[in-house]
Amino acid sequence: MKNYLLLTILFLSVSTYAQKTEDIKSIKAMCGCYEIKFKFAETFNYPKDSANYKASKVKHETALEWAQLIEDESNKISIQHLLIVGKGHIVKHWRQDWLFENTKLYDYNGFEDWKFKSLPKDKVIGQWTQKVYEVDDKPRYEGSASWIHADGRHYWENTTNAPLPRREYTQRSDYNITKRTNVHEIIKNGWIHDQDNDKIIRDEKGNDYVLAQEKGHNTYTKVDDSKCEAAQKWWVENQEFWKKVRTKWNAEFAKNKDIKLKSDIDGKPLYMHLSKLKRDASQEEINTVIDSFIVSK
Numbered sequence: 001m002k003n004y005l006l007l008t009i010l011f012l013s014v015s016t017y018a019q020k021t022e023d024i025k026s027i028k029a030m031c032g033c034y035e036i037k038f039k040f041a042e043t044f045n046y047p048k049d050s051a052n053y054k055a056s057k058v059k060h061e062t063a064l065e066w067a068q069l070i071e072d073e074s075n076k077i078s079i080q081h082l083l084i085v086g087k088g089h090i091v092k093h094w095r096q097d098w099l100f101e102n103t104k105l106y107d108y109n110g111f112e113d114w115k116f117k118s119l120p121k122d123k124v125i126g127q128w129t130q131k132v133y134e135v136d137d138k139p140r141y142e143g144s145a146s147w148i149h150a151d152g153r154h155y156w157e158n159t160t161n162a163p164l165p166r167r168e169y170t171q172r173s174d175y176n177i178t179k180r181t182n183v184h185e186i187i188k189n190g191w192i193h194d195q196d197n198d199k200i201i202r203d204e205k206g207n208d209y210v211l212a213q214e215k216g217h218n219t220y221t222k223v224d225d226s227k228c229e230a231a232q233k234w235w236v237e238n239q240e241f242w243k244k245v246r247t248k249w250n251a252e253f254a255k256n257k258d259i260k261l262k263s264d265i266d267g268k269p270l271y272m273h274l275s276k277l278k279r280d281a282s283q284e285e286i287n288t289v290i291d292s293f294i295v296s297k
Contacts, residue, residue: 066231
C-alpha cells in the first residue's frame with residue numbers, strides 16, 4: 001500500500017510537471033513576429049429601442065506585430081506587443097502577463113473601476129491567469145483557466161469582463177462592459193485569438209442587460225523575425241521607461257484594493273500624458289503622472 005501511494009504521488013508529480021511544461025511552451029509560442037488579420041462582426045442585438053439602434057459595422061484589419069518576451073520566470077511570463085505601422089513607426093500595444101496558480105484578480109466593473117477579488121487556492125490548481133493591460137499598462141481584463149492539450153490541440157479559454165475595445169469606444173457609448181470569452185489556440189504556423197463577446201449595459205446597482213453579441217476571430221501568422229526588426233530596436237531603446245511604468249502599476253496592484261481611474265485629464269488619456277515624458281524620466285515623474293489618474297477612495 002505504501003509503495004502504491006508513493007508511485008501515485010510520483011505519477012502525479014511527473015504529470016503536473018509535464019502539463020506545466022506544455023503550458024509554458026504554448027504561452028511562449030505567442031512570442032515573435034506576426035502578420036495579423038482582425039475580424040469582428042456583431043452577430044445579434046437586443047436593443048429596447050430597435051428603431052434607433054445602430055449595430056457596429058463588420059471590421060476587417062491587418063497588422064504587423066512583434067511580441068516581445070519581457071519576463072520569463074517559473075510562475076510568470078510577460079509578453080509585450082508592439083505594432084509596426086507604415087514605414088517602421090512603432091506603437092506600444094497591449095501586454096499580457098501569465099501567472100501560474102494566481103489567486104488575486106481585478107474584475108472590470110463598467111465605470112472605469114476594477115473590483116479586487118481573491119480566489120480560493122484550491123480553485124486555481126494548475127491554472128494560469130492571463131492579465132491583459134492597456135497601451136499605458138493600466139489594467140484591462142483578467143481571467144484564470146487551465147491550458148488544454150488534447151486531440152492535437154493546445155488552447156486556453158476564459159470568460160471575463162473588460163472595458164470596451166478602442167474599435168468600439170471611439171464609435172459608441174451605449175454600453176459599458178464587454179464580457180469576453182477569449183480562446184487562445186496555438187496552431188502550426190502561429191496562433192488564433194477567438195472571441196465571443198457580450199456587449200453589456202451595467203447600471204450603478206450592478207444590474208446587467210445584454211445589448212448585443214459579437215464574434216471576433218484574429219489570426220496571428222508567424223513570419224521571419226527580421227520583418228519586425230524596427231520593433232525590436234524600439235523596445236531596446238524604450239524598455240527602461242516602460243519598466244518604471246510597470247513598477248508603479250505593480251505597486252498599486254499589490255495593495256489588493258479596488259482601483260478607479262479617471263478616463264482623461266484635460267481631455268487627454270493617460271498614455272498621452274506619459275508620452276510627453278522624456279524616455280529617461282525618473283520613477284518619481286512617472287509615479288506623479290499615474291497618480292493623477294487614480295481616484296482616491
